[in-house]
Amino acid sequence: MSDDYKLDTLAVRAGIERSQFGEHSEALYLTSSFVFKSAAQAAARFGNQEPGNIYSRFTNPTVTVFEKRLAALEGAECCVATASGMSAILSCVMGLLKSGDHVLCSAGVFGATVQLLGTIMKRFGIETTFVSGTSIANWQGAVTPKTRMFYLETPSNPLTEVYDIAALREVASKAGALLVVDNCFCSPALQQPLALGADVVIHSATKYLDGQGRVLGGAVLGKRDVIYEGVLGFLRTAGPTLSAFNAWIILKGLETLGIRMQAQSASALELARWLEKQPVIERVYYPGLPSHPQHALAMRQQKSGGGIVSFDVKGGREAAWRIVDNTRLLSITANLGDTKTTITHPASTTHGRITPEARAAAGIGDGLLRVAVGLEALEDIKADLARGMR
Numbered sequence: 001m002s003d004d005y006k007l008d009t010l011a012v013r014a015g016i017e018r019s020q021f022g023e024h025s026e027a028l029y030l031t032s033s034f035v036f037k038s039a040a041q042a043a044a045r046f047g048n049q050e051p052g053n054i055y056s057r058f059t060n061p062t063v064t065v066f067e068k069r070l071a072a073l074e075g076a077e078c079c080v081a082t083a084s085g086m087s088a089i090l091s092c093v094m095g096l097l098k099s100g101d102h103v104l105c106s107a108g109v110f111g112a113t114v115q116l117l118g119t120i121m122k123r124f125g126i127e128t129t130f131v132s133g134t135s136i137a138n139w140q141g142a143v144t145p146k147t148r149m150f151y152l153e154t155p156s157n158p159l160t161e162v163y164d165i166a167a168l169r170e171v172a173s174k175a176g177a178l179l180v181v182d183n184c185f186c187s188p189a190l191q192q193p194l195a196l197g198a199d200v201v202i203h204s205a206t207k208y209l210d211g212q213g214r215v216l217g218g219a220v221l222g223k224r225d226v227i228y229e230g231v232l233g234f235l236r237t238a239g240p241t242l243s244a245f246n247a248w249i250i251l252k253g254l255e256t257l258g259i260r261m262q263a264q265s266a267s268a269l270e271l272a273r274w275l276e277k278q279p280v281i282e283r284v285y286y287p288g289l290p291s292h293p294q295h296a297l298a299m300r301q302q303k304s305g306g307g308i309v310s311f312d313v314k315g316g317r318e319a320a321w322r323i324v325d326n327t328r329l330l331s332i333t334a335n336l337g338d339t340k341t342t343i344t345h346p347a348s349t350t351h352g353r354i355t356p357e358a359r360a361a362a363g364i365g366d367g368l369l370r371v372a373v374g375l376e377a378l379e380d381i382k383a384d385l386a387r388g389m390r
């Protein structure tokens with residue numbers, strides 16, 4: 001499909017390969033393996049002399065459509081789909097690093113990412129230093145001769161810290177390290193990290209790409225040599241591959257990505273402005289607000305502020321939980337990126353398993369709440385939050 005098409009067109013149509021039946025909607029290929037015409041053809045496929053599907057742990061036509069579509073949206077040469085966002089991060093690290101390597105990771109990342117890099121990968125000889133704050137000098141100062149990867153989310157979960165991708169690219173390149181960006185909060189509809197200088201993009205497709213809270217999925221995107229030779233080698237052998245069914249669901253989600261992101265971002269901005277005026281709210285974290293420390297950078301890197309607003313409630317955990325417990329419409333759940341608005345208390349849920357020190361370093365206090373704004377009427381969302389504030 002032509003690269004000249006706009007994102008909304010690519011989101012609906014990129015990657016489609018019709019079968020002999022000429023189906024209009026993408027076909028769902030529920031099959032674990034593929035048959036060969038002969039023993040010679042089987043040998044040729046396994047020996048890489050003939051292209052084609054072999055086994056769904058390696059490739060599956062429905063998953064391939066998803067990979068091609070997401071690659072088109074991110075402007076990536078190549079994409080491999082994974083079973084979840086966490087398996088995308090795992091495949092990236094296992095495929096691209098080795099024992100003895102060092103990772104620089106921003107302290108403000110999703111709790112499971114902290115666990116994976118800081119605890120699990122450490123057992124296999126990969127050390128991670130968590131860098132606090134968005135200052136480039138902090139990253140520069142933490143580089144060691146063994147640093148091979150910079151890892152960050154921008155905006156970060158849950159504090160919406162925004163990192164300067166182009167500036168970090170310079171530092172990472174000098175260090176001989178890959179710059180990996182988790183683009184979960186923005187999705188390609190609002191930000192394309194590869195165009196800004198990232199080497200690799202990570203996705204939890206569970207979030208905005210599906211967009212309706214139905215299935216788990218993930219993806220790793222970048223240049224062909226990095227993804228095919230590095231990540232895919234690990235993935236097809238170790239097996240955290242995306243299922244064809246989940247790929248099909250997420251493909252359907254991608255079709256509405258642009259309009260969802262636009263609508264959810266617009267509501268989130270309004271909600272953030274309203275929250276700033278509420279006396280019980282101490283601080284609002286939203287990149288679209290002029291009060292956000294990296295507002296100018298966010299407006300350069302992103303099309304808009306995104307759908308997630310976090311805020312500190314005066315009175316700490318008790319006051320924050322009162323707001324959560326008084327909601328009737330919002331879903332008290334850890335997921336985000338759904339059409340249904342969700343509310344989360346990160347310190348006791350998504351970031352509850354990391355150490356109190358790591359939480360403090362990341363700036364996640366007991367009064368912090370994260371709202372991922374959905375597609376309900378904004379007035380109803382405000383009214384639901386206002387009840388607990390009273």
Ligand SMILES: Cc1ncc(COP(=O)(O)O)c(C=O)c1O
Nearest residue numbers: 084085086110157184204206217
């Ligand atoms: C920023 C970010 N990255 C990665 C993940 C992990 O994704 P998954 O739950 O699909 O494994 C999450 C999950 O919340 C997330 O918020």
